[in-house]
Every structure is written in C-alpha cells, then in structure tokens.
Amino acid sequence: AQTVTQSQPEMSVQEAETVTLSCTYDTSENNYYLFWYKQPPSRQMILVIRQEAYKQQNATENRFSVNFQKAAKSFSLKISDSQLGDTAMYFCAFREPLGNEKLTFGTGTRLTIIP
C-alpha cells in the first residue's frame, strides 16, 4: 500500500520568511499525482498545489512551489514571503494512477506564522 510521511508535526516561522514543509511517499508506480492541501481553522480543505509525477518541472502557484524529487520520492512545499493567513494544517496527498484513484494523506504539519 502507498504511504505518505510528513515528519514535521509542527513548524513556526516569522511573517515574511520562507518555510519548507517536507513530504515523502512510497510507491512502486511510475506515474501518479501529488497534492498539497491546506486546512485553516475553518476546517475547509483547500488545494494549494499539485504535481503530476511524469512532469519534471516543479509546480509553482504564486508564493507556493514544490521541490519534486521523483527518485528520492520526495515532495516538499516551499512557502515564500509567508503571511499570517498561511497559518493552517498542511497535508501532503498521493493519488494512485488511473483505475484505482485512492487518495492517501500524510499526518499533516501544523504551520504557525508569527507576526
């Protein structure tokens, strides 16, 4: 079974600084999909960024970018110029390839942005 590991239960950073959240996963598949979701105190799950495994280029969405290392099975999230609104739980997720489509989550990282 695929597993997703987030080894940082909690992190904090000063406002405007850069922070990196780590995620590793285990799979025998060659093509799959990776996601970072944000869960603010409202409990709503919000997609931050996504990456398809066969695409070499790292995904970027404004202040959010990923460092995707396929051989190492690593998918870290970098948040630049962090803002107070970035305070949330962040979940890394892995979706199995076509035909199965199970979506597996890591245990999450609670990120606090300090004013």
Place this chain on the structure above:
Amino acid sequence: DAGITQSPRHKVTETGTPVTLRCHQTENHRYMYWYRQDPGHGLRLIHYSYGVKDTDKGEVSDGYSVSRSKTEDFLLTLESATSSQTSVYFCATYSGLWDAYTEAFFGQGTRLTVV
C-alpha cells in the same frame, strides 16, 4: 465552490446506536470518499466508491459500512457507534476524468461525538 454537502454537520450520539452520515454532491463526480480526521493521524480513508453500487474498503473500514445507490449520494453508516469513532468525518469527490489536474473536492466535515 464544488457542490458537496455533508449532513449533519454536528452530531452527538450514544454508544451502541446506529448513525448515518450523508454526503451529497451536485458535480456528477464518479469517485466519492469518506475520511476520518484525528489528531496525529491526518486523514484516513474509511471507504470509497468508484461508481453507483461500486465501493471498496480503505485503511480504517472496520465498524463502518457505505452505500451508493445513486451518483450524487454516498452514505456512511456506523452500525453500532463506539467512543473510538468520535472524530471529524470528511467526504470528498473526484471527477475521475483522465486529467491529472483534477483534484478532489471536500465537504465541510461532520463532527461526530459518541458518548
């Protein structure tokens, strides 16, 4: 926002009673998922559905059953609730289209307390 509605949003029930949570979607998505969220465990998959009357177990399916008699509704039933099933439950949907950039959408969550 994706049209995913969970009901009820909050419920308190007694040990040993049956409980049914409902997920309703207006997106015509093929895949539907039920997760539970607990501190330190992230989101864990209970059951998922890949079509009407087609369901499969996730990693924490014991004590839960599901049904999907039509595309828009996915029901999660706790046959005899236990205190260990106190949790926040999330429903998610995914279109299943052959497009890597189609993420899962989530409902607002249901907080269930078993006393």
